[in-house]
Amino acid sequence: xxxxxxxxxxxxxxKAMKTVMKSVVLGAGVASALWLAGCSQTASVSPAExxxxxxxxxxxxxxxxxxxxxQGDAVVGEYVTASPHLAKLDYEGNKTHxxxxxxxxxxxxxxxxxxxxxxTYGGSVPGPVLHVREGDRVIFTMKNRxxxxxxVTSPAKDAAPFYRQLADNPYQKPGSAISPMPHSMDxxxxxxxxxxxxxxxxxxxxxxxxxxANYPGVYMYHCGTSSVLMHTAMGQYGAVVVSPKExxxxxxxxxxxxxxxxxxxxxxxxxxxYDHQAAMANNPSHVTFNGHVSALMxxxxxxxxxxxxxxxxxxxxPNGTSSFHVIGxxxxxxxxxxxxxxxxRGMQTVLLGASNGAVMEFIVPEDGLYKLVDHEFHDAExxxxxxxxAAPVQ
Amino acid sequence: xxxxxxxxxxxxxxxxxxxxxxxxxxxxxxxxxPEGTFxxxxxxxxxxQTEWVDTFRVDPRPVSRADYAAFxxxxxxxxRSALAGLFQDGGYLKHWHSDLEPNGEPDAPxxxxxxxxxxxxxxxxxxxxxxxxxxxxxxxxxxxxxxxxDEDYANAVFAWYGEQRPTALRDEALxxxxxxxxxxxxxxxxxxxxxxxxxxxxxxxxxGDTGRLIARYDSAHYATLLRYQMRSNISPETTASxxxxxxxxx
Numbered sequence: 001x002x003x004x005x006x007x008x009x010x011x012x013x014x015k016a017m018k019t020v021m022k023s024v025v026l027g028a029g030v031a032s033a034l035w036l037a038g039c040s041q042t043a044s045v046s047p048a049e050x051x052x053x054x055x056x057x058x059x060x061x062x063x064x065x066x067x068x069x070x071q072g073d074a075v076v077g078e079y080v081t082a083s084p085h086l087a088k089l090d091y092e093g094n095k096t097h098x099x100x101x102x103x104x105x106x107x108x109x110x111x112x113x114x115x116x117x118x119x120t121y122g123g124s125v126p127g128p129v130l131h132v133r134e135g136d137r138v139i140f141t142m143k144n145r146x147x148x149x150x151x152v153t154s155p156a157k158d159a160a161p162f163y164r165q166l167a168d169n170p171y172q173k174p175g176s177a178i179s180p181m182p183h184s185m186d187x188x189x190x191x192x193x194x195x196x197x198x199x200x201x202x203x204x205x206x207x208x209x210x211x212x213a214n215y216p217g218v219y220m221y222h223c224g225t226s227s228v229l230m231h232t233a234m235g236q237y238g239a240v241v242v243s244p245k246e247x248x249x250x251x252x253x254x255x256x257x258x259x260x261x262x263x264x265x266x267x268x269x270x271x272x273x274y275d276h277q278a279a280m281a282n283n284p285s286h287v288t289f290n291g292h293v294s295a296l297m298x299x300x301x302x303x304x305x306x307x308x309x310x311x312x313x314x315x316x317x318p319n320g321t322s323s324f325h326v327i328g329x330x331x332x333x334x335x336x337x338x339x340x341x342x343x344x345r346g347m348q349t350v351l352l353g354a355s356n357g358a359v360m361e362f363i364v365p366e367d368g369l370y371k372l373v374d375h376e377f378h379d380a381e382x383x384x385x386x387x388x389x390a391a392p393v394q
Numbered sequence: 395x396x397x398x399x400x401x402x403x404x405x406x407x408x409x410x411x412x413x414x415x416x417x418x419x420x421x422x423x424x425x426x427x428p429e430g431t432f433x434x435x436x437x438x439x440x441x442x443q444t445e446w447v448d449t450f451r452v453d454p455r456p457v458s459r460a461d462y463a464a465f466x467x468x469x470x471x472x473x474r475s476a477l478a479g480l481f482q483d484g485g486y487l488k489h490w491h492s493d494l495e496p497n498g499e500p501d502a503p504x505x506x507x508x509x510x511x512x513x514x515x516x517x518x519x520x521x522x523x524x525x526x527x528x529x530x531x532x533x534x535x536x537x538x539x540x541x542x543x544d545e546d547y548a549n550a551v552f553a554w555y556g557e558q559r560p561t562a563l564r565d566e567a568l569x570x571x572x573x574x575x576x577x578x579x580x581x582x583x584x585x586x587x588x589x590x591x592x593x594x595x596x597x598x599x600x601x602g603d604t605g606r607l608i609a610r611y612d613s614a615h616y617a618t619l620l621r622y623q624m625r626s627n628i629s630p631e632t633t634a635s636x637x638x639x640x641x642x643x644x
Contacts (some may be wrong), residue, residue: 147635180634202628203632204632226627280611
């Protein structure tokens with residue numbers, strides 16, 4: 001071993017790591033790592049090369065933090081959509097995705113007449129949905145544009161599908177806002193050293209890092225900058241759907257994404273602000289599907305009698321659980337965390353802790369109205385309800 | 395002295411320059427802060443819960459744009475066109491009309507200044523940026539002497555970080571203003587490094603687990619922790635639109 005790391009974490013050592021450490025080069029010096037690291041203060045050693053365990057890829061290059069004069073779309077990526085939409089994966093095998101989700105402040109409405117200055121990814125709460133396939137690589141870029149009035153309603157010509165969907169159904173009535181604050185990005189779908197990739201960046205800085213979607217699932221992403229409770233309660237979260245590489249064993253007629261989350265807001269003057277007391281007491285002012293109490297009531301999901309509907313459901317919390325249920329249906333298949341190895345049959349309700357996800361399928365039994373609820377009714381009564389309408393195809 | 399400078403002096407007036415030259419503390423004299431015991435809301439060192447703070451003097455409000463214009467007038471190295479990229483992120487004084495002409499109200503706090511620039515300003519005034527302990531001690535005094543409730547304080551902090559709303563909480567006791575807005579203030583030692591004896595605490599700056607280091611789990615302590623965290627995650631060359639400062643003097 002030619003390079004001796006100055007910092008060594010014996011408890012991190014594993015059989016696989018031992019091989020890799022032979023090629024490890026020392027990352028940033030301890031002093032500069034302490035200065036730069038936002039999310040954590042541990043100094044990192046950065047693996048210089050990837051390694052594979054059971055077909056899964058580990059050992060990503062070190063994150064880059066830099067400044068760029070970027071004024072373009074806050075969201076970039078062909079497979080990045082607005083909830084409840086999921087992009088179709090129209091390619092074979094694996095792909096490298098170049099994805100951008102800038103963090104911006106945005107005034108958003110979560111209930112009629114209730115708007116607040118949210119901290120967001122891309123201008124919506126929850127943030128954009130990213131869809132990839134197990135084994136895909138994501139090269140992710142995020143600029144901290146919290147000190148910039150970013151408009152999300154007039155995208156460039158070849159913008160991500162996210163923007164068209166946002167424009168078609170702007171139920172949060174997004175308006176640009178400024179709220180300078182350090183932020184970060186933590187993808188639960190990535191397996192990396194968090195003190196490197198998930199580090200905080202200052203307003204005006206950009207971070208770029210990559211991860212490989214090693215496991216299929218419905219994953220949360222969120223800001224990991226302290227206070228995580230406040231940053232997530234302020235709106236910094238969303239879903240990554242990683243479809244299994246062999247595909248699902250069923251054929252779905254419709255796929256939708258639903259993110260449940262809580263808001264803790266109190267009125268102050270003319271607008272609403274974060275209510276920390278309520279957040280600590282787990283007493284939300286609103287609990288929503290896709291960020292608005294009426295998101296799935298004003299624009300219900302659609303299907304037809306006999307259809308197989310596949311829901312990708314994430315409970316983003318930040319505090320509460322979700323007992324997800326469809327009134328009038330039974331889940332034919334449930335893949336907990338979206339992994340085919342975790343299959344359940346005939347589930348009436350699926351319990352999701354904060355940051356758990358699941359893929360749930362049901363057959364639409366007949367024409368009619370199917371309510372989606374968090375069967376913890378104190379949540380449903382605060383907005384965690386939506387609808388699916390089944391009617392003959394017109 | 396070039397023509398633009400002459401024009402600038404015509405606009406702002408000789409008074410400002412003379413004030414800089416003759417009075418190290420511009421128009422408003424610093425306020426003397428009484429000595430006392432500082433109770434740490436966030437235990438940076440888990441063995442140090444209180445500490446003694448000697449008397450010091452402090453600017454009664456954040457440094458204004460006019461103040462700062464006078465500084466760059468006297469110290470050309472800190473003019474926008476001259477300041478090296480090492481000491482700023484590219485946004486230094488970015489809304490100013492020129493090297494010497496601030497935008498907005500002259501009395502408004504100067505913003506878009508890096509930590510390096512703020513330090514240089516205070517040094518030129520024979521002062522320094524406040525230490526974290528000095529600033530937080532002062533903020534505690536302001537809360538106590540004005541009898542602001544913990545709830546009002548916490549709400550004001552959260553409103554400021556959420557929507558940049560400066561607090562309307564009064565200040566009648568100290569004559570020092572600007573604690574919660576209009577700007578987040580640079581401090582000399584603002585990085586949040588938590589100690590555990592001679593070790594750096596691994597949980598210190600990481601995600602969501604620093605709550606264990608606040609003295610009580612109520613909203614007021616949490617609001618203060620938020621300020622510590624927010625400050626700590628800003629790199630020193632950052633020049634945000636809400637980032638300003640004031641100076642302290644022996």
